[in-house]
Amino acid sequence: MTPTVKPPVSHSPIHRTVFHNGIVLLVAENPAADIIAARIFVRAGSCYENREQAGLSHLLAAVMTKGCAGLSSWEIAEQVESVGASLSTDTSTDYFLLSLKTVTADFPEILALAGKILRSPTFPETQIELERRLALQDIRSQKEQPFTLALEQMRQAMYQNHPYAMSVLGDETTMSSLTRTDLVEYHQTYFRPDSLVISIAGRLTLQEAIALVEQVFGDWQIPDIATPAINLPTITANPQHKLKPVQTQQSIVMLGYLGASVSSPDYPALKLLSTYLGNGLSSRLFVELREKRGLAYEVSAFYPTKLYPASFVVYMGTAPENTTIALEGLSTEVELLSNTEISESSLQAAKNKILGQYALGKQTNGQIAQIYGWYEILGLGIDFDTAFQELIAAVSSQDTLTAAHQYLQEPYLSLVGQEEAINSYKKS
Structure with missing residues (x-):
């Protein structure tokens, strides 16, 4: 055929x-x-x-x-x-x-x-x-x-x-x-x-x-038995605080929020927020918490592209004695996204960063084969290549404010560090 x-x-x-x-x-x-x-x-x-x-x-x-x-x-x-x-x-x-x-x-x-x-x-x-x-x-x-x-x-x-x-x-x-x-x-x-x-x-x-x-x-036949449906549980937000004492030279402070899947209309705004907060040396978290305040060994944000609701995470590696103040700094920066519109210049800079990195990620044959195949297997279709860029370009400051209101409220907390640092956080 x-x-x-x-x-x-x-x-x-x-x-x-x-x-x-x-x-x-x-x-x-x-x-x-x-x-x-x-x-x-x-x-x-x-x-x-x-x-x-x-x-x-x-x-x-x-x-x-x-x-x-x-x-x-x-x-x-x-x-x-x-x-x-x-x-x-x-x-x-x-x-x-x-x-x-x-x-x-x-x-x-x-x-x-x-x-x-x-x-x-x-x-x-x-x-x-x-x-x-x-x-x-x-x-x-x-x-x-x-x-x-x-x-x-x-x-x-x-x-x-x-x-x-x-x-x-x-x-x-x-x-x-x-x-x-x-x-x-x-x-x-x-x-x-x-x-x-x-x-x-x-x-x-x-x-x-x-x-x-x-x-x-071509001679590989479709089996008579249909692929079994995967019945996955519904993911619902139920924020918790998880503390783990370990012998380590730094504390890892991590805040997580249940975000949206790649097929959600909210995905582009959350992707921009993640980039604005934690992508690179010019990002908000790096400038405010590492450069200006010296709190972070490392600080970043990530929001992976997933078929089901993905986690929106900000984290910092910091000195044990700075654990509590580092957590407050991270929390404050995320809360600002719900209270203050990102300036047009900052929003445009985040868009330029995403779209520039996206273009650079389609240079080799391997990258080209990867990205189109990935979109197809996720059910987005090959046209998502263009749609993604258009969606990012169309995000407004109000869109990011709305997304932050909806998704970035009460966080999950994961804290790993020395017992003394964790006890200090508990008392605060």
Whole structure:
């Protein structure tokens, strides 16, 4: 059956093609360099795990390239490295990702290898054990990092029984209990053609890309059984204070607010507020709390782009004796967003920063393949590339004030530091 090709809209360089088995192919022709990059997204990730299997998609990503369709881990690595290509797998909360990059002549061979890895992984027991040990080392090592501890404490308070509460690594208990059977069942359930988005950028034509994808993936049939619906709990705000005493040289003070998902009309305003507060050396938090008051070793804000309501977080690393005053400083700066309109010049500066960084993030074939595939797998569509820039440009000071009123009120607090610093905060 001939795939359906959607011509690019006037402002988009992307061709979108849907194959008979549900695969969505995005192609950006870029003849400037003799390189092709591809990103293959799968509707999987940690949101598709059971709570008691947290870390499953991470372990699957780690083991997936260690054996497939008659090839050993060494043979896969040799096939990739012998032509100077790169191939890797990764997972996030909202999707699974296979990334590859080659010179144009080697792309058919490496794409065929990627197809074998995606479709026929063997999950060797020895590799599972090795990758599990490495994951457990990572989990233990993160327990020694104050920032990671504070973020984990914040996530768990904010998201409770939602998958966003857990690290993609899971924890020691869940990672230790995962089996090869778990990996096989997860793969059989979620790795299917109608869950795939293949995004390619580089020196090849649309027709060449369609022919290659048809050759590698065209015979992959949609299973008779529908993908099971993921019934995630509703995320509702219930702010709490979480304090964790540890022996550390600095306190990590973190305030979190339940924000909006990427599909919400409030997303652009919150993205601008996050940039204004904590993106770079000219940001409000850096200037006010580090440069003027000397309170912070580090200070920033982040608001990740997520399918479900994301956390809006401001944090500071500070000297133990400054813990309470640092917390007051962070709180004051966030509260100002609800009480005072951001000046037009500051708002425009934040817009310029976002849009400038966004443009710089679409320079390479890998970046181009990543961003369009990412939008497609999140259900936003390739036109979101233009829509995002227009939405950011259209945000007014009143919009940011309204968003702050709605989302940035009573915060979750996560504090990690010396016991004396925590006791001092309690008394204040």
